[in-house]
Every structure is written in structure tokens, then in C-alpha cells.
Amino acid sequence: MKKTLLGLAFSLVVTGSAFAGQAQNNVGCGLGALLWENKADNSILFQVLQSTTNGTSGSQTFGVTSGTSNCQKPSKIAQNEKLNLFVQANMDKLAQDIAAGKGESLDTFAEMLGVAPGQNAAFNAKLQANFGKIFTSENVVLAEVIDNAVTVTNN
Numbered sequence: 331m332k333k334t335l336l337g338l339a340f341s342l343v344v345t346g347s348a349f350a351g352q353a354q355n356n357v358g359c360g361l362g363a364l365l366w367e368n369k370a371d372n373s374i375l376f377q378v379l380q381s382t383t384n385g386t387s388g389s390q391t392f393g394v395t396s397g398t399s400n401c402q403k404p405s406k407i408a409q410n411e412k413l414n415l416f417v418q419a420n421m422d423k424l425a426q427d428i429a430a431g432k433g434e435s436l437d438t439f440a441e442m443l444g445v446a447p448g449q450n451a452a453f454n455a456k457l458q459a460n461f462g463k464i465f466t467s468e469n470v471v472l473a474e475v476i477d478n479a480v481t482v483t484n485n
Contacts, residue, residue: 425465457482
């Protein structure tokens with residue numbers, strides 16, 4: 331059994347080295363990508379080690395959501411605890427303000443999303459025109475409202 335495992339590991343290293351010029355880094359970011367950073371392009375074995383490390387530690391998921399470990403946060407996700415708390419506390423008022431196209435909670439929402447001060451009118455109008463895409467039902471949850479608003483404004 332040990333000879334079989336050693337033979338398999340050796341063949342992976344040799345095969346990976348043979349294709350080193352063509353190898354792609356298929357594992358992205360995370361702890362595995364950091365630990366095996368300069369070796370992944372040279373061997374399939376190291377890409378497997380990166381992927382396994384990321385999968386067992388959960389670091390890639392954390393890295394993507396937090397923007398750490400050489401990961402980039404997707405632009406669609408507005409992960410901000412203050413924003414989440416604000417929307418949770420002001421969901422009804424925010425819905426009213428978006429429907430009206432103006433209001434204090436809508437201004438605060440825009441500021442928290444990083445809308446440039448000169449772009450508020452366009453932002454408000456876009457949200458108002460797409461109210462049904464943001465508040466999709468009476469039971470919509472805050473994460474959906476935020477993601478839907480970001481999606482609407484990025485289109």
C-alpha cells in the first residue's frame with residue numbers, strides 16, 4: 331500500500347513537472363494558495379495541496395467574503411455589518427423611501443453603499459424604478475434587499 335501511494339505521488343509530481351509550462355493555477359485564493367503560493371504553477375500535486383488545504387480549513391470561503399488571503403470580495407456582495415444592521419432596523423422605512431424615490435433612510439442607504447454624493451438622484455431614481463426587483467415579496471430578508479439593490483444599481 332505504501333509503495334502504491336509513493337508511486338502515485340511520484341507520478342503526480344513528474345506529470346505535473348512535465349506540464350509546468352502549461353499549468354494553470356486552478357485554486358484561486360485562501361490559506362492553501364498562500365502556503366503553496368510559488369509551487370502551484372509548477373505541479374498538479376501542489377495545486378491539489380492548495381485545494382485540499384482550502385477545502386479542509388474553510389479559508390477560501392472566509393477569504394472571499396472578507397476580502398483576505400489574496401481573495402477579492404465580489405462587487406455584488408455588500409458585506410458590511412453596519413449596513414446590515416441599518417437595513418434590518420429600517421426595512422419598512424427604507425421600502426417607503428425607495429417607493430417615493432427620496433427620504434432620509436434612502437440617503438443613508440446610498441451613503442453606506444458608497445454612492446458618490448453627486449449620484450444620489452440617479453441612484454434613488456434607479457431604485458424607485460426597480461422597487462419590485464428589490465422588495466420581491468412581503469417576506470424578503472435584509473440580505474436579499476441589499477443584494478437586489480446592488481444588482482439593480484450595477485446594471
